[in-house]
Amino acid sequence: MNTKRKWLTTALLALLTLGITSGFVLARSNTETKLATAVENGTLTQEQADTKIKHFNNMRSKMAKPFPHKHRPTLEDVTAKLATAVENGTLTQEQADTKIKHFNNMRSKMAKPFPHKHRPTLEDVTAKLATAVENGTLTQEQADEKLQIWQEKDFNPQKAH
Secondary structure, eight states: OHHHHHHHHHHHHHHHHHHHHHHHHHHHHHHHHHHHHHHHHTSSOHHHHHHHHHHHHHHHHHHHSOOOOSSOOOHHHHHHHHHHHHHHTSSOHHHHHHHHHHHHHHHHHHHSOOOOOOOOOHHHHHHHHHHHHHHTSSOHHHHHHHHHHHHHHHHOGGGOO
C-alpha cells in the first residue's frame, strides 16, 4: 500500500511538473507566433520582435527565482543602482531623477498610517435609520431588522466579517 502511494505521488508530481513546463512552452510558442505574424504584417521589425522575446525570456527566468530582496531598498540603494545605470548609459540623468522622485513618493505613501474608520455608535446607526424611515426609504420593520443585524455584528466580532 505504501509503495502504491509513493508511486501515485511521484506520478502526480511528474504530471504537475509537465503541466507547468508545457504551460511555459505553450506561452512562449504562442508569443513567438504572434510576434512572427506582427513582423510579417510589418507591424513590428524583426529587431523589435527579438527584443520582446528576450524580455519575455528574461521575465520568465526571473519568475523562476525567489524574490531577491530580503529588505526594502533604501534611498541610498536606489541612488547607487541608478548612478551605475547612468554611468553605463542605460539611463539618462533625467530618467534617474524621475525614478528617485517616484521612489520617494511611493515611500512616503507607504509610511502614512492607514486611516482608521470611525466605528459608528448605536446612536449614529439609530439616527441614520430614523432618517431613512422619515424619508420613506425604509419601513420601520426594515429599520428594526437592520438595527438588529448591526447589533449582532457589533457585539459579536466573528459575525462582523
